[in-house]
Amino acid sequence: MESDAVVRRVEQQRGFLTDLSMDLWNRPELGLAEHESSDRLREALRAEGFEVDAAIGGMPTAFVARYGDGGPTVGILGEFDALPGLSQEVAAERKPIAEGEPGHGCGHNLLGVAGVGAAIALKDAIDDGELDGSVAYFGCPAEETLVGKVFMAREGVFDDLDAALTWHPGRYNSPFMSSTLSLNSVRYEFSGESAHAAASPESGRSALDAVQLCNTGVEYMREHVPDDARVHYSIVDGGDAPNVVPANATVWYFVRAPERETVEDIQAWLDDIADSAATMTRTDVEREFLTGCHGVLPNETIGEVMSERMEGLDAIPYTDDDRAFAADLKASLSRETIDGQLADLPSDVFEEVDSHALYTEPLPAYDAGTTRSGSTDVGDVSRIVPLGQFWAATWPVGTNAHSWQAVAANGSFAAKGMVYAAKVLAGTAAELLSDPETLRAVREEFEENGGGGYETPLPESVASPPEPSD
Ligand SMILES: [Zn+2]
Numbered sequence: 152m153e154s155d156a157v158v159r160r161v162e163q164q165r166g167f168l169t170d171l172s173m174d175l176w177n178r179p180e181l182g183l184a185e186h187e188s189s190d191r192l193r194e195a196l197r198a199e200g201f202e203v204d205a206a207i208g209g210m211p212t213a214f215v216a217r218y219g220d221g222g223p224t225v226g227i228l229g230e231f232d233a234l235p236g237l238s239q240e241v242a243a244e245r246k247p248i249a250e251g252e253p254g255h256g257c258g259h260n261l262l263g264v265a266g267v268g269a270a271i272a273l274k275d276a277i278d279d280g281e282l283d284g285s286v287a288y289f290g291c292p293a294e295e296t297l298v299g300k301v302f303m304a305r306e307g308v309f310d311d312l313d314a315a316l317t318w319h320p321g322r323y324n325s326p327f328m329s330s331t332l333s334l335n336s337v338r339y340e341f342s343g344e345s346a347h348a349a350a351s352p353e354s355g356r357s358a359l360d361a362v363q364l365c366n367t368g369v370e371y372m373r374e375h376v377p378d379d380a381r382v383h384y385s386i387v388d389g390g391d392a393p394n395v396v397p398a399n400a401t402v403w404y405f406v407r408a409p410e411r412e413t414v415e416d417i418q419a420w421l422d423d424i425a426d427s428a429a430t431m432t433r434t435d436v437e438r439e440f441l442t443g444c445h446g447v448l449p450n451e452t453i454g455e456v457m458s459e460r461m462e463g464l465d466a467i468p469y470t471d472d473d474r475a476f477a478a479d480l481k482a483s484l485s486r487e488t489i490d491g492q493l494a495d496l497p498s499d500v501f502e503e504v505d506s507h508a509l510y511t512e513p514l515p516a517y518d519a520g521t522t523r524s525g526s527t528d529v530g531d532v533s534r535i536v537p538l539g540q541f542w543a544a545t546w547p548v549g550t551n552a553h554s555w556q557a558v559a560a561n562g563s564f565a566a567k568g569m570v571y572a573a574k575v576l577a578g579t580a581a582e583l584l585s586d587p588e589t590l591r592a593v594r595e596e597f598e599e600n601g602g603g604g605y606e607t608p609l610p611e612s613v614a615s616p617p618e619p620s621d
Pocket of ligand 1: 257258259294319552
């Protein structure tokens with residue numbers, strides 16, 4: 152079978168993929184500043200004969216690498232951004248390599264590299280006449296800030312695909328069948344007049360007062376929005392000193408809800424509250440819309456193919472050392488954290504999974520029909536083209552993403568989980584390319600569930616992606 156051949160082709164790249172993922176882990180770069188990581192991935196694909204378009208969607212680190220001539224096209228999404236402040240050694244205790252520096256706390260070094268491995272395996276299969284069709288690898292920057300795929304989608308780069316696949320590092324192997332929340336990310340920058348806060352407060356106009364009133368208004372709005380909506384904020388500039396009336400203050404909001412329409416309704420209310428806060432304090436306000444995204448539209452037909460691929464693979468070849476280190480890392484997690492991370496699982500499976508430090512048996516999708524209370528820009532792609540995603544076990548059981556433990560869970564066992572993920576991606580893509588009936592069923596499900604007719608969440612006034620984080 153073609154898919155078995157592509158699995159072997161992934162296996163042949165094990166050393167190369169492991170080194171590449173370590174290379175990215177060793178130089179963690181934040182969203183939209185992932186220059187070296189993007190270069191490494193792009194070069195790996197260019198060297199294999201992929202045609203690369205760089206700097207797409209107005210982002211220097213975004214790219215697409217295509218291979219093949221006609222036929223159906225499967226896209227593979229890769230991410231490679233790191234998180235601020237999470238620098239960490241491969242150790243079972245908190246030990247930054249460089250205090251305050253970034254770290255790969257969401258395993259996006261693995262995420263990006265597994266897709267490259269799958270894309271190359273598919274390309275080799277196309278070259279050898281085992282597969283007809285095309286493959287496209289998308290280098291998607293800045294997932295953590297929900298930017299990359301949204302700006303790429305607005306440019307139409309996903310429009311010609313028949314299906315898209317991705318995965319995420321996780322605690323066990325399972326299709327990822329839940330939806331996620333739609334989101335807007337918006338800053339309100341208030342400006343007033345500075346003055347001596349004791350000697351001449353009457354000539355000051357406090358931008359911080361405006362921020363406080365805006366947040367208070369939102370607290371009163373909160374009771375009157377749907378229960379499953381989420382509104383959270385952070386005061387990113389609140390003035391400098393108590394004896395200076397703050398002339399400038401900025402508050403940053405995330406608005407989330409399962410339906411995109413609800414996010415937009417709440418957004419309009421929030422805009423009114425910010426304008427009103429400016430009126431009350433005789434300050435001015437400017438709104439900066441940073442980004443927005445859709446919730447994920449899952450595709451169960453692709454999920455079933457992924458499950459079958461997982462069942463057909465050999466167990467991940469963990470060693471006793473891998474299991475011992477994973478057990479040490481798991482021991483550093485609180486019971487509450489572990490319970491939270493395994494909350495999707497039914498109680499009988501929960502106990503079985505929790506009795507291991509690394510759990511590698513494929514599990515069914517227990518999260519089908521649910522909505523996860525996070526957001527991802529994968530959602531936007533899933534509204535344009537049928538999309539399948541899955542979790543692969545790269546972390547000890549119970550590890551929470553964005554923690555130092557997730558950064559430390561790297562090296563030997565994480566790379567093995569990543570190679571497994573590359574095999575599932577390649578096997579699933581091979582099946583979609585070679586079986587028109589499955590591809591037709593995938594499309595039918597997508598259309599039945601309202602896929603297609605994508606509208607960007609970005610207002611027209613947003614000309615370009617936000618500045619890179621620093
Ligand atoms: Zn992530």
